[in-house]
Amino acid sequence: MFKKNYNLEKLNTFKIPSKAKNYFCFTEESELDQYAKTAFDEAHPWFVLGGGSNVLFSADFDGVVIHPIKSNVEVLSNDKKKVTVRAYSGLEWDVFVGICVDNGWQGIENLTLIPGNVGACPVQNIGAYGTEVCEYIDAVNCYDLKEKCLLRFENEECEFTYRDSLFKRRPELIVLSVDFKLFSTPFNALFSDGKFKGSLKALPQLARSIQLSFKSIKIGPKTKWKLKMNFQYVREFLSLNIIPPALKRRLVRIIRTKTMPDPKKIGNVGCFFKSPIVDLEKFNSIRAIDSGVGFYPFKNGKVKVSAGDLIKSCKWNGKRVGEVSVEANRPLIVLNHGGATGAEIREFSENIQTDVYKKFSVTLEPEVVITG
Numbered sequence: 001m002f003k004k005n006y007n008l009e010k011l012n013t014f015k016i017p018s019k020a021k022n023y024f025c026f027t028e029e030s031e032l033d034q035y036a037k038t039a040f041d042e043a044h045p046w047f048v049l050g051g052g053s054n055v056l057f058s059a060d061f062d063g064v065v066i067h068p069i070k071s072n073v074e075v076l077s078n079d080k081k082k083v084t085v086r087a088y089s090g091l092e093w094d095v096f097v098g099i100c101v102d103n104g105w106q107g108i109e110n111l112t113l114i115p116g117n118v119g120a121c122p123v124q125n126i127g128a129y130g131t132e133v134c135e136y137i138d139a140v141n142c143y144d145l146k147e148k149c150l151l152r153f154e155n156e157e158c159e160f161t162y163r164d165s166l167f168k169r170r171p172e173l174i175v176l177s178v179d180f181k182l183f184s185t186p187f188n189a190l191f192s193d194g195k196f197k198g199s200l201k202a203l204p205q206l207a208r209s210i211q212l213s214f215k216s217i218k219i220g221p222k223t224k225w226k227l228k229m230n231f232q233y234v235r236e237f238l239s240l241n242i243i244p245p246a247l248k249r250r251l252v253r254i255i256r257t258k259t260m261p262d263p264k265k266i267g268n269v270g271c272f273f274k275s276p277i278v279d280l281e282k283f284n285s286i287r288a289i290d291s292g293v294g295f296y297p298f299k300n301g302k303v304k305v306s307a308g309d310l311i312k313s314c315k316w317n318g319k320r321v322g323e324v325s326v327e328a329n330r331p332l333i334v335l336n337h338g339g340a341t342g343a344e345i346r347e348f349s350e351n352i353q354t355d356v357y358k359k360f361s362v363t364l365e366p367e368v369v370i371t372g
Helices: 029-038 093-102 118-124 186-190 196-215 231-239 245-259 280-289 307-313 342-360
Strands: 002-007 019-026 046-048 055-057 061-068 073-078 082-088 137-144 149-154 173-183 217-219 225-227 295-297 303-305 324-326 334-336 369-371
Touching (some): 019 029, 029 137, 061 173, 093 245, 118 137, 280 303, 280 342, 303 307, 324 342, 334 342
Parallel strands (some): 019 061, 046 061
Antiparallel strands (some): 002 019, 082 173, 137 149, 137 173, 217 225, 295 303
């Protein structure tokens, strides 16, 4: 389907009434191939739209918005240990996670309630609670707009890093579907080495799960049980293969529902900024300025610093300018209270970046894709 001057307000979770000069949505790859060979002009701007949950249209888009909408799921293989599943780009991500959990396929349940569609997951290399989607991607199937052909990228060819991939740097690649390799049962995830001695893994995992559960419960003044699980406990608890995927999904759903604003009720794209990755020297300088800034060990001796804590340290949490604000309890989240333009949200976010840089000499990079 091809339309001109198409309003994108219902197709982005910031609810920005931006218009696309041209809009093309498709279900089958043959439709895209015909469009690419007969009507697409790569001299003009283009943008591939997924679920609209990671984009800020800061102005009308003077080009073509290409929108994959196929939402099928296919089982490609199942050898009783691993299952390979193909999900198409237009499928809502959390719907796909639900399908996997309902079928007992283990791996991506920690990524419950991450907004957006399947097609965006490899582009952003989405992650949460110690899991990144690249750990379970087998291959990504794309259409190359420039070469007018289908391409398949195996996992090692995707150049996955923290919230990044090959597909961010090559916008001509439209993700059509993603193949995931998952454990076919929780049992296989626990005994993935295929040896009987793997059963010994179960005992320490069981003991640790009990320990974490007790650490997460607090007795109130009237002996009422309260959940007090901090983020580090959540990450470790969810990393235990002995915990059933349905229970992990339920826990993540409870946490995200309580801590993340619903984009159906108030415009937002979840986490607006990436948490910066710094070396030890820079990390020590940050902590010298504010010892309360949280962090997590990263690869190669580097440290991932909490972007939310950096923003909070600069007194931006809960701050509101016009119809735009920062969520008080989750400073990574920028909110549109209704009526804000994309340009206003962009200016607001840039002011946050400026203040964080002035205080810490750290550049916050947007996780959201900003157009215009």
